[in-house]
Amino acid sequence: EPEVTQTPSHQVTQMGQEVILRCVPISNHLYFYWYRQILGQKVEFLVSFYNNEISEKSEIFDDQFSVERPDGSNFTLKIRSTKLEDSAMYFCASKRTSGGARADTQYFGPGTRLTVL
Amino acid sequence: GNSVTQMEGPVTLSEEAFLTINCTYTATGYPSLFWYVQYPGEGLQLLLKATKADDKGSNKGFEATYRKETTSFHLEKGSVQVSDSAVYFCALGTTDSWGKFQFGAGTQVVVTP
Numbered sequence: 103e104p105e106v107t108q109t110p111s112h113q114v115t116q117m118g119q120e121v122i123l124r125c126v127p128i129s130n131h132l133y134f135y136w137y138r139q140i141l142g143q144k145v146e147f148l149v150s151f152y153n154n155e156i157s158e159k160s161e162i163f164d165d166q167f168s169v170e171r172p173d174g175s176n177f178t179l180k181i182r183s184t185k186l187e188d189s190a191m192y193f194c195a196s197k198r199t200s201g202g203a204r205a206d207t208q209y210f211g212p213g214t215r216l217t218v219l
Numbered sequence: 220g221n222s223v224t225q226m227e228g229p230v231t232l233s234e235e236a237f238l239t240i241n242c243t244y245t246a247t248g249y250p251s252l253f254w255y256v257q258y259p260g261e262g263l264q265l266l267l268k269a270t271k272a273d274d275k276g277s278n279k280g281f282e283a284t285y286r287k288e289t290t291s292f293h294l295e296k297g298s299v300q301v302s303d304s305a306v307y308f309c310a311l312g313t314t315d316s317w318g319k320f321q322f323g324a325g326t327q328v329v330v331t332p
Binding site: 133135137143144145146147150152157158193195197206207208209210211212213 | 255263264265310321
């Protein structure tokens with residue numbers, strides 16, 4: 103069964119460094135998302151991406167964040183200058199179709215745990 | 220705005236006990252509702268979903284019914300196993316074209332032998 107994959111599973115970085123989190127969505131999916139989960143807190147939406155551009159972003163997704171689909175398979179989240187508070191689990195998700203009157207299932211990757219020291 | 224409220228955990232149960240996790244929501248339009256499960260050290264896995272009022276989602280012995288009149292989507296299982304120990308998240312899929320999810324805070328369930 104197709105699944106969303108993410109690399110690395112764990113990333114440790116120093117404050118101020120740039121990190122790139124990678125995701126390979128399910129191949130025939132059209133909509134891509136990043137969420138994050140700070141330890142012990144709820145899963146929060148960061149950004150959605152469709153047709154090679156950001157379709158929606160949350161207030162968390164400031165200028166330090168960017169997303170890209172550099173080729174036909176990868177979907178990346180870049181944090182330019184990491185802060186301590188960026189430490190979290192980052193989940194990539196994808197779905198096939200648009201919501202319309204109903205929102206379709208999103209399939210989540212296993213996550214990348216980012217630790218900023 | 221849209222939001223999901225979930226009962227706090229942890230919920231500790233003995234094996235074969237009945238499990239209920241309450242989830243209520245506020246939303247405009249006609250959202251879809253989901254339950255995701257997160258096992259220790261793993262990502263989010265879809266457990267079940269319902270896309271319209273009175274729909275019942277079911278999977279692996281878990282059930283939840285989309286109740287529009289009470290804006291609820293409570294998760295139930297009649298007889299839990301130790302392997303059901305996990306964190307359960309209620310989620311709402313918005314009806315705008317981009318379909319972002321709103322998640323509840325998650326409920327940790329611990330099942331003891």
